[in-house]
Amino acid sequence: MLIVKKFGGSSVANKERILNVAARCAEDYKRGIQVVVVLSAMGDTTDRLINLAHDINPNAPKREMDMLLATGEQTSVALMAMAFHGMGIPAISLNAFQVVMHTTSTYSNARFKRIDSERITHELDSGKIVIVTGFQGVNKRDDVTTLGRGGSDTTAVALAAALRADACEIYTDVEGVYTADPRVVEGARKIKEITYDEMLELATLGAKVLHNRSVELAKKYGVALVVRSSMNKASGTTVKEVTQVEGMLVSGVAVDKNTARIAIMGVKNEPGIAFKVFDVLAKGNINVDMILQSIGRDGTKDISFTVDKEDAKEAVALLKDNQARLTIESIKEEKNVAKLSVVGAGMQTNAGVAAKMFEALYDVGVNIRMIATSEIRITVLIDLEDVDIAMRAVHNKFIDD
Amino acid sequence: MLIVKKFGGSSVANKERILNVAARCAEDYKRGIQVVVVLSAMGDTTDRLINLAHDINPNAPKREMDMLLATGEQTSVALMAMAFHGMGIPAISLNAFQVVMHTTSTYSNARFKRIDSERITHELDSGKIVIVTGFQGVNKRDDVTTLGRGGSDTTAVALAAALRADACEIYTDVEGVYTADPRVVEGARKIKEITYDEMLELATLGAKVLHNRSVELAKKYGVALVVRSSMNKASGTTVKEVTQVEGMLVSGVAVDKNTARIAIMGVKNEPGIAFKVFDVLAKGNINVDMILQSIGRDGTKDISFTVDKEDAKEAVALLKDNQARLTIESIKEEKNVAKLSVVGAGMQTNAGVAAKMFEALYDVGVNIRMIATSEIRITVLIDLEDVDIAMRAVHNKFIDD
Numbered sequence: 001m002l003i004v005k006k007f008g009g010s011s012v013a014n015k016e017r018i019l020n021v022a023a024r025c026a027e028d029y030k031r032g033i034q035v036v037v038v039l040s041a042m043g044d045t046t047d048r049l050i051n052l053a054h055d056i057n058p059n060a061p062k063r064e065m066d067m068l069l070a071t072g073e074q075t076s077v078a079l080m081a082m083a084f085h086g087m088g089i090p091a092i093s094l095n096a097f098q099v100v101m102h103t104t105s106t107y108s109n110a111r112f113k114r115i116d117s118e119r120i121t122h123e124l125d126s127g128k129i130v131i132v133t134g135f136q137g138v139n140k141r142d143d144v145t146t147l148g149r150g151g152s153d154t155t156a157v158a159l160a161a162a163l164r165a166d167a168c169e170i171y172t173d174v175e176g177v178y179t180a181d182p183r184v185v186e187g188a189r190k191i192k193e194i195t196y197d198e199m200l201e202l203a204t205l206g207a208k209v210l211h212n213r214s215v216e217l218a219k220k221y222g223v224a225l226v227v228r229s230s231m232n233k234a235s236g237t238t239v240k241e242v243t244q245v246e247g248m249l250v251s252g253v254a255v256d257k258n259t260a261r262i263a264i265m266g267v268k269n270e271p272g273i274a275f276k277v278f279d280v281l282a283k284g285n286i287n288v289d290m291i292l293q294s295i296g297r298d299g300t301k302d303i304s305f306t307v308d309k310e311d312a313k314e315a316v317a318l319l320k321d322n323q324a325r326l327t328i329e330s331i332k333e334e335k336n337v338a339k340l341s342v343v344g345a346g347m348q349t350n351a352g353v354a355a356k357m358f359e360a361l362y363d364v365g366v367n368i369r370m371i372a373t374s375e376i377r378i379t380v381l382i383d384l385e386d387v388d389i390a391m392r393a394v395h396n397k398f399i400d401d
Numbered sequence: 402m403l404i405v406k407k408f409g410g411s412s413v414a415n416k417e418r419i420l421n422v423a424a425r426c427a428e429d430y431k432r433g434i435q436v437v438v439v440l441s442a443m444g445d446t447t448d449r450l451i452n453l454a455h456d457i458n459p460n461a462p463k464r465e466m467d468m469l470l471a472t473g474e475q476t477s478v479a480l481m482a483m484a485f486h487g488m489g490i491p492a493i494s495l496n497a498f499q500v501v502m503h504t505t506s507t508y509s510n511a512r513f514k515r516i517d518s519e520r521i522t523h524e525l526d527s528g529k530i531v532i533v534t535g536f537q538g539v540n541k542r543d544d545v546t547t548l549g550r551g552g553s554d555t556t557a558v559a560l561a562a563a564l565r566a567d568a569c570e571i572y573t574d575v576e577g578v579y580t581a582d583p584r585v586v587e588g589a590r591k592i593k594e595i596t597y598d599e600m601l602e603l604a605t606l607g608a609k610v611l612h613n614r615s616v617e618l619a620k621k622y623g624v625a626l627v628v629r630s631s632m633n634k635a636s637g638t639t640v641k642e643v644t645q646v647e648g649m650l651v652s653g654v655a656v657d658k659n660t661a662r663i664a665i666m667g668v669k670n671e672p673g674i675a676f677k678v679f680d681v682l683a684k685g686n687i688n689v690d691m692i693l694q695s696i697g698r699d700g701t702k703d704i705s706f707t708v709d710k711e712d713a714k715e716a717v718a719l720l721k722d723n724q725a726r727l728t729i730e731s732i733k734e735e736k737n738v739a740k741l742s743v744v745g746a747g748m749q750t751n752a753g754v755a756a757k758m759f760e761a762l763y764d765v766g767v768n769i770r771m772i773a774t775s776e777i778r779i780t781v782l783i784d785l786e787d788v789d790i791a792m793r794a795v796h797n798k799f800i801d802d
């Protein structure tokens with residue numbers, strides 16, 4: 001039996017926590033299970049490194065940022081290996097070069113292309129616990145890449161797939177996936193089982209428990225994912241293809257505050273203009289989420305869309321660079337917005353979910369700015385200040401009811 | 402023209418110093434010189450990492466120590482590349498994997514076997530400043546190795562040799578190589594030129610300006626070495642094959658406090674015993690320096706020798722493990738000792754240097770415990786407390802006179 005276990009930065013933030021993680025992994029190892037441990041950088045290391053870099057060069061090239069940030073995970077894995085040795089358990093740390101974790105070339109947002117399993121398999125077969133750096137890879141020029149925030153989840157799932165592991169356990173500081181953020185919604189409950197699709201929608205929409213690409217990858221390769229606490233032994237949430245129906249229309253309510261709305265106004269009503277706008281953004285590697293297009297008074301178009309907050313500045317700059325060509329009259333950027341979503345596989349066969357959600361929001365006086373839907377999700381863009389009241393209202397309507 | 406420039410940890414300890422180094426390198430770059438920069442870890446990073454490791458496991462495996470420590474230089478080179486980009490100068494950081502810097506497998510004390518020059522040459526030819534991690538390499542299993550303390554000097558010289566650089570400049574916090582430690586000996590002077598052999602003796606004997614392996618390598622490949630200050634533009638010290646005779650018998654006086662004396666007593670006076678003793682230590686990767694053998698009262702042998710302070714504990718442990726086989730009656734370890742050396746190419750053709758040195762020490766009442774000589778060096782082991790007075794006396798006799 002082979003299990004990949006991923007621990008985030010707060011789980012390895014200091015000596016005591018590193019020893020705690022080692023002790024937990026040792027239990028499975030002593031039961032004869034082969035263990036691969038994937039780690040993030042310790043505590044706030046990544047933020048500290050980013051600040052160091054920005055202090056020297058606020059526009060540091062992404063290649064060098066990745067070279068810098070990759071040191072964080074390498075520190076974690078080396079220290080963890082030392083912790084295992086201290087307990088008398090053979091262990092070895094491996095970075096992305098050593099594994100090798102091949103990725104695309106896009107710095108700070110790379111994707112795995114292929115993972116060589118030989119070295120890890122060799123070390124596992126020689127009786128060692130193998131500790132692998134999360135978050136990072138190597139591109140075809142042998143340069144260091146990183147996967148973007150939360151990428152260690154993806155590393156864990158990708159390794160689980162490559163090694164055909166029996167399970168991939170993601171350890172966090174919460175006990176699993178909840179129906180809503182328990183810090184905001186009193187009645188929020190832990191979800192025992194959830195489908196990949198539901199989890200994917202929740203992850204994409206800001207439930208920070210799992211990185212969305214890790215869920216995509218888990219679905220693609222059928223990796224059994226478990227989200228559980230690094231602090232206690234509660235059973236956590238299992239993510240899999242089909243779950244036992246718990247009779248709930250909606251599995252969870254998610255909020256994403258990391259979003260900004262950009263509106264471009266007065267665009268000529270010509271074929272292909274919308275394509276050109278989003279092509280400019282795509283070439284700048286900016287992900288656009290919700291899109292709303294409307295015809296203005298004088299026959300011109302207004303297009304508004306949402307992007308991640310950190311991309312907003314660059315998105316506006318790119319649009320300004322192409323303002324004439326794209327026939328844009330004016331550009332507006334708004335950061336005090338948030339996305340609120342309800343997710344549930346039950347939605348597919350049940351009409352009226354949207355109406356029920358809008359009713360809940362109307363009841364508490366929350367204004368809806370934009371709407372987007374998928375088969376198992378409804379997302380609305382609302383004002384940032386309305387987030388908590390909106391989340392409680394919607395959770396109450398669908399889950400607590 | 403191609404110059405390799407090496408900056409130590411204190412030269413890159415913070416943002417201001419990093420920008421200062423970048424500005425200095427930029428001057429040569431703008432003159433059309435191809436520049437390769439080799440960096441150590443920032444400030445006290447290496448010590449901090451060692452403490453972190455020892456806190457988790459006081460006997461951390463060396464492989465994992467190297468994996469951990471290598472993050473220090475990677476941080477420096479990435480930040481330096483960002484500094485160059487901020488000045489509008491194209492630059493790229495490379496770690497040992499990327500170069501590739503092939504080494505032997507001995508963790509924490511590896512030696513270079515081969516350096517691939519393709520990647521660096523390619524980046525230089527595309528107009529970039531190339532910044533390389535000092536101190537580290539990769540062994541045949543793709544594991545990270547380190548060269549031991551001060552190894553970044555060796556990295557710089559090895560790169561200069563591999564790239565056939567026109568010069569290798571070692572930047573330090575002093576202005577060059579001095580006839581003695583200027584903090585202790587008032588009359589100490591900067592040496593303008595010194596031979597490889599003299600520098601090698603000085604380096605080996607604790608003048609911390611250059612790592613001894615770097616000097617060996619420079620001599621082997623005829624790399625023109627210059628030691629100069631990172632703080633000012635003074636011309637520094639040039640190390641080369643033949644120097645202009647400055648009419649001095651002795652070029653410098655060096656002190657090495659990082660030494661311990663181990664004495665083994667009552668060893669059977671049998672052929673091969675000394676060999677067996679030093680074979681045990683060699684297999685434990687412990688370097689033995691001065692050796693003194695004497696016949697004790699009862700026909701047994703006493704053997705004493707010096708090792709680096711950090712190796713003393715392991716040396717004693719190894720000897721104890723083999724105590725019966727090596728017929729050792731008792732083992733004594735002494736740490737309050739230091740080596741004092743005079744070095745000078747002029748010595749080879751001039752008798753009486755030893756006598757003159759012993760006279761200087763006798764005059765100030767310093768007791769000599771052991772003596773070792775080479776063609777251009779005389780070293781004595783003395784009590785640690787006598788070091789300053791002895792250095793001043795010897796410097797006065799040979800250089801200030």
